[in-house]
Amino acid sequence: MKKIILVSRNICSNITFSRYKSDSVRVRFAPSPTGYLHLGGLRTALYNFLFAKKYNGKFILRIEDTDQTRIVKGATDQIIKDLEWAGIEVDEGPSMGGSHGPYRQAQRLEIYRNQVEVLLKNGSAYHCFCTDKRLQLLRKEAVRAQEIPKYDNKCRHLSSEDVMTRLKRGDPSCIRFKVGFLE
Known part of the structure; x- marks a missing residue:
């Protein structure tokens, strides 16, 4: 030792x-x-x-x-x-x-939830409702075109009303950081 x-x-x-x-x-x-x-x-x-x-x-x-x-x-x-x-x-x-x-x-999940809320409120993150199937299709298309697979930002500019409707409906989502110069 x-x-x-x-x-x-x-x-x-x-x-x-x-x-x-x-x-x-x-x-x-x-x-x-x-x-x-x-x-x-x-x-x-x-x-x-x-x-x-x-x-x-x-x-x-x-x-x-x-x-x-x-x-x-x-x-x-x-x-x-x-x-x-x-x-x-x-x-x-x-x-x-x-x-x-x-x-x-696992004991830090509440801390993370609170920080996600901060990121969502200050516009640094957003809900993405894209399915695994859609994301796999994006990847497959990019590979076929010999491009680097990347997310196409489909959910980045959803209205707050649309996001709330989907969340209330129980649509699965993930949180994505807003990166880049798309604003």
Whole structure:
């Protein structure tokens, strides 16, 4: 265990990031408990941990548990144990809390809903009612024309009345950011 950290610290010591202030570095590792920690995930956690420690920052563990149907029982606890086994010390996370919790994604949904409302109200986002079938057709047409597949902004300029009617009707929608210079 100590060997892994020592070797990795030597690797990290060769990297310099002078623009980072020692009190501002916050990195997170966000595994999904739909399975157990694999080597690639451990490597990512290790690099983030070493980066945070090099700059006296914080290493945060946030569990991506929004896909409740695929969660593997006991996976979160095992991920935490595996990080401890590797000598990766979590500064903030589901086990110990912290000032920016909650650290389980599913427990943050109300925070996200509130932020989505802010984005919708200030015009930075909009409801999109396009079906998966329509989006797949757009993609297929773009590929056939040898173009980069992209959304055509069909729902971007729907009237607020049309949006409310569709929402009241229960039409499924997603939220899209308004990007670009189409206004």
